[in-house]
Amino acid sequence: MTLAQLRTPAGAAALERAAVVVGAGPLVAAQSLRAAGFAPDLAAAALTQAGLRAAAVGKFGAEAGSMFFTRPGLEQATRRAVANRRAARLANSGVRVIADLGCGIGADALAFARAGIRVLAVDADPLTAAVASANVAVLGLDSLVSVVCADATTVDLSTVDGVFCDPARRTGSGRVFDPKAYSPPWDFVSALSTRVPRTVLKLAPGIDHALIPAGAEAEWVSVDGDVVEACFWYGPLASVPRRATLLPSGVLLTGSGRSGAPVGPVRRYLYEPDGAVIRAHLVAEFASTVDGTLADPDIAYVYADSVVATPYARCYEVREVLPFSVKRVRAALRERGIGTLTVKKRGSALDPEAFRRAMRLSGTGTATVVLTRVAGAPTALIVDPL
Numbered sequence: 001m002t003l004a005q006l007r008t009p010a011g012a013a014a015l016e017r018a019a020v021v022v023g024a025g026p027l028v029a030a031q032s033l034r035a036a037g038f039a040p041d042l043a044a045a046a047l048t049q050a051g052l053r054a055a056a057v058g059k060f061g062a063e064a065g066s067m068f069f070t071r072p073g074l075e076q077a078t079r080r081a082v083a084n085r086r087a088a089r090l091a092n093s094g095v096r097v098i099a100d101l102g103c104g105i106g107a108d109a110l111a112f113a114r115a116g117i118r119v120l121a122v123d124a125d126p127l128t129a130a131v132a133s134a135n136v137a138v139l140g141l142d143s144l145v146s147v148v149c150a151d152a153t154t155v156d157l158s159t160v161d162g163v164f165c166d167p168a169r170r171t172g173s174g175r176v177f178d179p180k181a182y183s184p185p186w187d188f189v190s191a192l193s194t195r196v197p198r199t200v201l202k203l204a205p206g207i208d209h210a211l212i213p214a215g216a217e218a219e220w221v222s223v224d225g226d227v228v229e230a231c232f233w234y235g236p237l238a239s240v241p242r243r244a245t246l247l248p249s250g251v252l253l254t255g256s257g258r259s260g261a262p263v264g265p266v267r268r269y270l271y272e273p274d275g276a277v278i279r280a281h282l283v284a285e286f287a288s289t290v291d292g293t294l295a296d297p298d299i300a301y302v303y304a305d306s307v308v309a310t311p312y313a314r315c316y317e318v319r320e321v322l323p324f325s326v327k328r329v330r331a332a333l334r335e336r337g338i339g340t341l342t343v344k345k346r347g348s349a350l351d352p353e354a355f356r357r358a359m360r361l362s363g364t365g366t367a368t369v370v371l372t373r374v375a376g377a378p379t380a381l382i383v384d385p386l
């Protein structure tokens with residue numbers, strides 16, 4: 001079953017029917033399509049695509065219902081809000097024609113085009129490139145995007161004034177953490193800015209800070225508190241050494257990423273910075289916004305005497321500070337009549353779920369326990385979210 005068949009009138013009808021019945025479960029849905037006269041292979045392909053479209057709504061909104069996906073292509077695709085923000089920044093920086101090297105199903109390419117940038121979208125995988133083409137056509141962006149199936153390392157970049165590369169970080173056996181295993185390879189990707197100065201790389205949030213090139217900007221992006229990517233902005237695109245971008249609000253925190261926050265005792269309020277702030281090494285910059293200190297130089301919990309409304313962190317009021325011991329924490333929680341416990345940790349090797357079970361609680365109250373270290377010592381804090 002090919003993508004081309006799904007794009008015929010019969011394929012469109014099968015997709016329309018599949019969208020209605022896909023939630024009924026695989027057997028019922030397949031029977032329903034066959035009863036409507038669709039051939040088994042077309043019915044199966046339409047149902048797979050309908051399932052992918054439903055799963056894609058979180059990343060692409062209602063538009064997912066008319067797009068095409070492969071499973072790996074959807075998993076690796078940039079969500080629309082993140083792609084739009086990057087595209088707007090590139091357009092504002094004067095990029096007019098961009099090469100998207102390893103375009104996948106086209107999530108970033110579509111965003112570039114919508115920001116008015118012409119796109120040369122390249123993917124080495126023929127099906128993935130065909131899916132990107134289909135998405136460009138379905139969304140009416142053919143005049144701005146050409147999709148080419150090729151190895152990115154062979155592409156002529158003399159006609160573009162910007163490059164975006166989101167290398168594949170997965171193999172058949174799972175995620176790849178070592179940039180040397182990226183595809184296209186890291187040596188090629190990391191040298192792109194020497195060919196086209198306005199280069200942006202999308203990388204895994206866990207990218208090693210040692211790989212941030214001198215003069216480049218490293219940005220970490222979170223969506224609803226989950227860190228979704230790191231991005232290196234090169235040459236004229238770099239504006240600050242480190243940036244945390246928190247979506248959907250779009251609020252930014254910037255800084256050098258180098259300074260350490262002051263250290264002090266546990267104070268009345270605990271702030272848990274957004275993951276993008278932590279990954280960008282901007283905890284000191286955040287701490288200064290709440291007049292806060294760390295209780296351990298290596299742990300990104302910030303403590304302060306007052307509550308400050310901040311977009312950069314969640315705030316908790318500290319109720320009790322206990323040197324860590326299962327018995328002591330259990331006794332303290334039982335005394336408070338706690339039955340429902342949320343466990344958070346930073347700087348503790350304990351498994352939060354195993355710890356929660358070990359508390360054997362049966363009360364009616366709720367509480368949050370933070371397992372951490374204070375001046376190097378394992379410590380449990382009983383806190384209330386504000």
Ligand SMILES: C[S@@+](CC[C@H](N)C(=O)[O-])C[C@H]1O[C@@H](n2cnc3c(N)ncnc32)[C@H](O)[C@@H]1O
Pocket residue numbers: 073076077078079101102103104105106107108122123124125128150151152153166167168169183184185
């Ligand atoms: C992480 S995905 C890109 C996702 C894309 N930015 C999106 O949001 O839809 C990486 C893509 O790079 C492609 N790729 C891997 N090696 C490549 C190469 N040497 N040349 C071109 N494409 C390549 C893979 O087929 C995959 O589709």
